[in-house]
Amino acid sequence: MKYFAVLLPMKDEEKSKTYRPEHLAYLEKKEEEGKVFARGRFADGTAGLVIYIADSYEEAEELTKQDPYVIHGARSYEIHEWDMITKATLLK
Known part of the structure; x- marks a missing residue:
């Protein structure tokens, strides 16, 4: 299991408003x-961030490409594998 930070910069504000309910429903389902x-x-308001849990970059990209914001061109995306560091993970 890996973490992938996905930045979703605004491309089209009107499309973002239109597809926001679908985007949120998609993320709730994935949660x-x-x-x-x-x-x-x-x-x-310039962008959003989703941190996906996936086995690979390819899986994270597939999850991102299924987001209604991306499908309908409301947002672009940028994916980075994220090494989460917290005291909780350092104590292990």
Whole structure:
């Protein structure tokens, strides 16, 4: 299991407004499946961040490409594997 930080920069604000309910429903479903570690928008409205839990970059990219924001061209994406470091992981 790996973590992948996916940045979702704004491409089209109107499309983002239109597809927001589908985007949120998609992420809720993926959360229920254990595929989303964290998610949220940037306070300035320029982008969002989803941290997916996946076995590979390819799986994370497939999850990202299924997001309605990406499908409909509302957002672009950038994926980075993320090595999460917290005291909880350092104590192990």
